[in-house]
Amino acid sequence: MGHSRQDGGFAEAPLEINPNIPVFTPGALGQLRPEFAPLPTFTPYKPPKPEKSDGGKRLRIVSEYEPKGDQPTAIRELVAGINEHERDQVLLGVTGSGKTFTMAKIIEATQRPALILAPNKTLAAQLYGEFASFFPESAVEYFVSYYDYYTPEAYVPRSDTYIEKESSINEQIDRMRHSATRALLERDDVVVVASVSCIYGIGDVETYSAMAFSIKKGERIPQRRLLADLVALHYKRNDGNFIRGTFRVRGDTVELYPSHFEDRAWRISLFGDEIEGIAEFDPLTGQKTAELEQVKVYSNSHYVTPKPTLEQAVRRIKDDLVIRLAEFNAAGRLLEAQRLEQRTMFDIEMMMATGSCAGIENYSRYLTGRKPGEPQPTLFEYLPDNALVFVDESHVSIPQIGGMFRGDFNRKATLAEYGFRLPSCIDNRPLRFEEWDAMRPQTICVSATPGPWEMKQTDGVFAEQVIRPTGLIDPPVVIRPVKTQVDDLIADVREVALKGYRTLVTVLTKRMAEDLTEYMHEQGIRVRYM
Incomplete structure (x- = not known):
């Protein structure tokens, strides 16, 4: 079914710039240090994968439900698009139309591993539970940020305040992340539910699999x-x-x-x-x-590094440290030079002694052998070539992907400018939107209100899922005048109560809920707010 094409984007808020404080932008950083200039074109790196030791299993739905309403048509159209190698498709489905079951049916029909992207942990957990119930015999995995609490490392030049990284890792989620990467390397019947944080770097898939x-x-x-x-x-x-x-x-x-x-x-x-x-x-x-x-x-850490690679990385870190110290000294910035040398040499000593250090992810470019400016390994490099990606609530998820890099860049650039980190820390970053776009396999965007990017990718064409499997329709909406809205509400609530039912009233703020509750209580209505 067609839809008019819409063009749109997301405007960035203007930055307040203090002329006395150096501010890094991608362009300015590229002029200062050419190796950090944005790459003109990006070709996704496709690392070789090991032979799967537990492959060949089929994805099979175990459920008493059958597709109904608009589901059969949507499933048929989207599966046909996948078989015809269409890279982008859109599933427009209203709330309660069974979009999750439609996704599961598409996965079963195509027999291809899938990555389900959700905009937050809460929705990811809900989807994980649903897919685990649909595919009890398959490897349904959960991959989200494993931090219960996280304060990123940062420096505020205006007040000369250094904020050290603080975090608390959730052991259960860390286990599930390891289970997800292992399943992708060993099995074919895999469904991974992930939040958009999966565009942040993890360990190199080649090293991770080779050291197993x-x-x-x-x-x-x-x-x-x-x-x-x-x-x-x-x-x-x-x-x-x-x-x-x-x-x-x-x-x-x-x-x-x-x-x-x-x-x-x-x-x-x-x-x-x-x-x-x-x-x-x-x-x-x-x-x-x-x-x-x-x-x-398999390794107990995604950042596992063999000894020869670690020694080579340390040599490269020392080479870059010498160059950066010379720049600081030439500019008369002795405090920054001393700070950077002390912090970096301590990290090197820890890496050589224990194989790791606090903030080792800031040296990921050296450990993975990537070139300056190239993205670090992410979950997308673990995906098999025939995988499918479903972007759930795409009108929220896709703008998040585009915005993560910009916020991360500004924070890291300040750390590098003031000698808290080598400039290579900037390469420990989430994917740029263009990089994610180049790396993703065939994709289906799922939303009740698809955004402009999704519709542009498909030239306004989408599969529609409006009729619910239950046959229920949206309740009628009646618009009343503002002047009499409270009196109308009181009358309707009393009418509903006489029939033995309850009423849910939604308001804009907590204060409005308190005031309306007090007024309704004065009118003799049994009422509570939450």
Whole structure:
């Protein structure tokens, strides 16, 4: 069904610029440091993926529901568009029309892994629950920001205030992120529900998959070598407190709590240097639940880095540090030079000693080997080539994608300008909108009110889903005069109450709710506000 094309965009608010404080813009930064100039064109990097060890499984919906209303037509049109290799499609569906079930049916019909983008964690959690119920036999995963609390590192030159990064990581969400990346690398029947924060960098998929190793029954490996391999993947030995991301040693037995498991762990029994058996067990009760022939161990961190890569990265960090210190000293900015040297050398010492440091993501460009200005690895590099992307509530999600880079850039540029970070920290950033647009596979934008970008991509064409499966229609809307609105409300509420029903009244502010509640109470109506 057609729709008139609309052109539109989002205007940026003017910035208040203090002439005494250096302000970085993408253009100015490119002139100051040419390596940071925006790339004229962007070609998405497609890293090679390992062969899937658990592939071949089909995506199958388990549900008593069948498509009804406008759902069958919308499913048929969108599946046809996918098969005809249309890159962009729009599903316009009113609230309550079953858009989530339509998406699930499209995934089942095409048998392709899918990424569902949601504008916030709350909606992502709701979608995750629904898709998990639709696909109980498949890998339905949840990938959102794992911070319960997060204050980004920042510097306010006007008041000379440095704000150190503070964060609290949610262990459960971190586990689910590991489960999501592992499923994408090992299975075909995968549906990942993610918030738009997935355009921020995570570890390089090549390193993440290359450093994973298999443990097979009957294989020969010295125990010390096995423990060293686990430490290299950021697992910690903890014989007393056995939690996710740790391992413990009991004689000839090594017990490992993998990063992606919630209530299962592996017990690896050795006889000398030979792996005698591998068992899956419950970490709480110790009860064995399965005998395994082989397991594959993935890193406990997405930022895992092999020793040679780390050493090479440190050399490049030192080279850039020398250049930046020379610039500060030449400009007479000795405080910034001293600050940058002290902070960077401390980070280098920590990386060489432990393999990581606080704020290691600011050195991601060196660790991944990317060129200046190139985007860092994101979840989109983990997606298989045949994946589908559904952008839920696209009129909200897509503007968010476009706005994330600008806010992040201004904060990082200030840190670099005043010697708190090397300028390379700017490359630890979310994707630009143009980069996301180039990286995404076939996409279906889902919304009751599609935005101008979505409609422009499809030349105003969309699949419509207006008739609900339940057959319910929107209630009639009656507009009353403002002068008598309260009196009309009182009369209608009393009429509804006489029939044994309740009334929900919505107002604009909390104060209005309090005042209206007080007035209705004076009129003898049983009323509460929330």
